[in-house]
Amino acid sequence: MPIIRWDNSFDTGIEKVDEQHRKLIELINLAYDAIAKGREEETVLKLIDGMLAYAQEHFEYEEQVMQERGYDGLDNHREQHRKFWEEAERFRNNYPQNTEVLQIFTYLNKWLANHILHEDKKFV
Numbered sequence: 001m002p003i004i005r006w007d008n009s010f011d012t013g014i015e016k017v018d019e020q021h022r023k024l025i026e027l028i029n030l031a032y033d034a035i036a037k038g039r040e041e042e043t044v045l046k047l048i049d050g051m052l053a054y055a056q057e058h059f060e061y062e063e064q065v066m067q068e069r070g071y072d073g074l075d076n077h078r079e080q081h082r083k084f085w086e087e088a089e090r091f092r093n094n095y096p097q098n099t100e101v102l103q104i105f106t107y108l109n110k111w112l113a114n115h116i117l118h119e120d121k122k123f124v
């Protein structure tokens with residue numbers, strides 16, 4: 001059972017961006033599953049790899065759209081994307097000793113609230 005579902009208030013109105021943002025919702029649900037299923041290694045690694053894949057696929061596209069639209073907050077936005085990438089790499093490198101899936105779950109929820117619902121909406 002998913003803990004979070006897509007809500008219309010998450011929409012940016014840019015179809016491909018919204019499609020990619022839905023993947024973040026899937027990652028939050030996967031993190032929740034990983035906790036519920038006793039943090040099995042396979043699920044946690046799938047989650048972290050999913051974060052890296054999400055970052056790789058989505059950020060570049062979103063930055064490109066921002067550039068095309070002449071968004072003046074692009075540098076700052078790019079920096080936030082870089083931090084997400086670094087955080088995902090840190091989770092990957094520190095697993096299993098120093099990565100707790102609850103940290104990932106919390107991080108992704110914060111990213112949804114602060115980044116997707118706030119920063120990504122500034123330019124649309």
Ligand SMILES: [Fe+2]
Nearest residue numbers: 062077115120
């Ligand atoms: Fe973004």
